[in-house]
Amino acid sequence: MSRTQRLIFELSVPGRTAVTLPAPEVPTPSLEAMFPSSALRAKAPGLPEVSEVDVVRHFVNLSQLNHSVDNGFYPLGSCTMKYNPKVNEDAARLPGFARIHPDQPADTVQGALEIMYKLERYLCEIAGMSRFTLQPAAGAHGELTGLLLIKAYHDSRADFGRKVVLVPDSAHGTNPASAAGVGMTILEVKSDSRGNVDIEDLKDKIGPEVAAMMLTNPNTLGLFDEHVTEIAEIVHGCGALLYYDGANLNAIMGRTRPGDLGFDVVHLNVHKTFSTPHGGGGPGAGPVGVKPILEPFLPTPLVALDPETGMYVWDDDRPQSIGRVHSFHGNFGVLVKTFAYIRSMGPDGLRKASEHAVLNANYIMRRLKPYYDVAFDRTCMHECVLTAKKYKSEYGVATLDIAKRLLDFGFHAPTIYFPLIVPEALMIEPTETESRETLDGFINAMIQISEEAKAEPEKVKSAPHTTPVSRLDDTLAARKPVLRHTKSESD
Amino acid sequence: MGSPHRFIPNTEEDVAQMLQSIGVTSIDELFADIPASVRLARPLALPPAMSEPELMAELRRMSDECVSADDCTVYLGGGIYDHYVPSVIQHILQRGEFYTAYTPYQAEVSQGTLQAIFEYQTMICELTAMDVANASMYEAGSAIAEAAIMACTSTKRSTVLVARTVNPAYRKVLATYAAGRGIEVREVGFCMKRGLTSLSLLDGKLDDVACLIVQSPNYFGIVEDMPALADAVHKSGGLFVSVVNPISLGLLAPPGEYGADIAVGEGQPLGIPMSFGGPLLGFFATTSKLLRKMPGRLVGQTVDSKGRRGFVLTLQAREQHIRRENATSNICSNQALCALAATIYLSLMGPHGLRKVAELCTYRAHYLHDRINSVYGLSTPFTGPFFNEFVVASHRDPAEINEDLLERGILGGRPIGDDYPELPDHSLWAVTEMRTREELDALVRELEVLA
DSSP, X not given: OOOOOOOGGGGOOTTOOSOOOOXXXXXXXXXHHHSOGGGBOSXXXXXXXXXXXXXXXXXXXXXXXBOOTTTSOOOBTTTOOOOOOHHHHHHHTSHXXXXXXXXSOGGGBHHHHHHHHHHHHHHHHHXXXXXXXXXXXXXXXXXXXXXXXXXXXXXXXXXXXXXXXXXXXXXXXXXXXXXXXXXXXXXXXXXXXXXXXOHHHHHHHOOTTEEEEEEESSOTTSOOOTTHHHXXXXXXXXXXXXXXXXXXXXXXXXXXXXXXXXXXXXXXXXXXXXXXXXXTTOOOOOOEEEOGGGGGGSOXXXXXXXXXXXXXXXXXXXXXXXXXXXXXXXXXXXXXXXXXXXXXXHHHHHHXXXXXXXXXXXXXXXXHTTTSEESSOSOOSSOEEEEOHHHHHHHOOOHHHHHHHHHHTXXXXXXXXXXXXXXXXXXXXXXXXXXXXXXXXXXXXHHHHXXXXXXXXHHHHTOOSSSSSOOBXXXXXXXXXXXXXXXXXXX | OOSOBTXXXXXXXXXXXXXXXXXXXXXXXXXXXXXXXXBOOSOOOOOOOOOHHHHHHHHHHHHHTBOOTTTSEEOOOTTXXXXXXXXXXXXXXXXXXXXXXXXXXXXXXXXXXXXXXXXXXXXXXXXXXXSEEOSOBSOHHHHHHHHHHHXXXXXXXXXXXXXXXXXXXXXXXXXXXXHXXXXXXXXXXXXXXXXXXXXXXXXXXXXXXXXXXXXXXXXXXXXXXXXXXXXXXXXXXXXXXXXXXXXXXXXXXXXXXXXXXXXXXXOTTTTXXXXXXXXXXXXXXXXXXXXXXXXXXXXXXXEBTTSOEEEEXXXXXXXXXXXXXXXXXOOOSOOHHHHHHHHHHHHHHHHHHHHHHHHHXXXXXXXXXXXXXXXXXXXXXXXXXXXXXXXXXXXXXXXXXXXXXXXXXXXXXXXXXXXXXXXXXXXXXXXXXXXXXHHHHHHHHHHHHHO
């Protein structure tokens, strides 16, 4: 039986409805008298006409086509697919959080402001920074915000010549794209033989035109950069600032802090480190923390505590601010979940989360090392990067094939072909919320696939075999884009 | 390793065996790459861990310290509205298969998310009468900013013109993004009588602009003359960016009909809770011609190896993970779950339900508008046609009126004098289908005493 679903539009039957709305109760003058005829809609939008039960079944059936953390292991490297506590969903839906308007007077939203105020302090402590803005709605949004802060800092010193951002060759694609958002160009710094930033290459590339260096640490190879303090000295020595891409903060909580490592700006991905759900691609939140030199430029407003009244207030008197990056106060509902997670974990729990994430990743790396080459043979942090290069060259089985075959075992695939500097990369991030039995199940599947690659490579290359659809044609999708349903196709 | 935690399953026995497999004797050894000089030598100074009941008690206390729409009647709007959120939406959104999945990188095990986004893209195209819609942006403000950047890239111009009747919060976000890119933002004022952007104010301002950005219904609730404004900017070679309230499109002409090149807006009215202004849903639609300049993720239809229909992320050559510094935007994670909420909402409403909601908002807003006009001390200064909100001028400071109203369980309209110094003692009032006639009459009775 095919497990694909018809589109909701294909279920539509004229005359069906899923809502009953109240009567107007007030006069209903002619709409033609209220609006000029050119302002009125002539033809109704082509939305489906379905009953409530149709809607429920359609979306429940769709949900069942997804793999998710709640279904099983999801070792998608760099994305930190840890368990999302259920209670946090309840928390964000409390009426005093979900049913308040962003323009309400501050004295009517004291509880919400208290969460924002306290969360800011918690994040400062965890990251070793002095202030945070909670406005950015995602990690990339945080990057843009952080780079705007850096630009504002240099501009405030009339240091207008700094137009270059350095990133390692292992950086996330958002780093260079965000730098372009502040009109800066990118210069890549090479990695050395241990997967650290190549210090000599950094020294060659640093100069008075460099505004900042963006660094993920642990980096996208899953390795802690051993030269981080030296990098900070070199970058600061030429007047540039050091930016921390917080994608991997989940590896070092309570062990070290970006602020202590010499970083001036950080963004955190709360949907990674602090367990807020990924939602199929958002909403996340990307709070940005700074050292005191950058505080004046933070987006406005911030939450302050009025010591005289004991009331939380908006601080919007910030003349050097870069302005707003979000229409309102950021993804508040997501921030409630972040707050709930930090309070559930406490200082010991957060440290333990990092420790077990690192333990689990090293366990997987060590157990898979006889079967897959490791990109860099040293202790990893919360994720490990393997390469399937030998299976590609010897048996024609690519990393993509291995990833697809894993789906047949009920596991999500690791991140693949990233970082770009590792050929046929498999980036595996188990997280701390997985048990040893789960890790062993995954390891056994990976070992079995390595054997299949040699003995029956076609089985791997034609995978997946048990998923709702088999391998999908990406080329066709891009060559002849069909980006919406049109009625003529189905009727 | 300390005592066990409910979210971390490894036992001490597990840890011992795993360390042995790895070939180290302690967890500390795994962290040896962190230079000793920068290791944190103390516990984080955070409050101790809470049990689930303790946590919920603390959160309930804070929730109770907020005045929510459950406790009062809300007349605040300005982009975020107290619309009804059908029960079905939250039940579906709370399915772990949807909310605990990530961006659908492995399409074969993500067809649920991918098909829902494909349906979302279709619905946004239908609502706006545009050719293509992306998988979502953060909220309206950044969607407008991305539209401005896209207009500059497409026209190779570097100035954008925005109507002052566009939501002030959105214009602030636009200004922040524009400053980063070196884009100049100019503003065009409005007619003080009708409360909308008049063509005469545009004279001489359209030369060399990449786009004109107009919101309709505008921040004052008034329907702008979009066809004429679109024509004007097209004559000077710029694009027309239309900012729309999706509920209004049940009733009002869609951007595609009056020649908009980009249509954006805030999707919160489509079944998403107000949540203090986030998470929200920026929607973004454009023409086929501009497709490849578009920011954000796109889902496309394709077939699997057995010829069955399926869906994948597509046209990724525009995006940051492929194109890096030359990408159309840096956006990665968007607001997928909010887009799912909107898809369910629009499925429930259908074409007739959406029109009825739009009509209900219109009728009830107009009823309140007319009644307020008869209250001594209050007036509605603008004469332009309006949808679900309107501006009220008061003799008394509107913030003071609101303080009195709050004691009576009413959250009054937002004072707008700070954003529009030419409109002191003016406030913006929104009426959704949630406000009953009884509530509207009760409000007027209070205003007759307080205003």
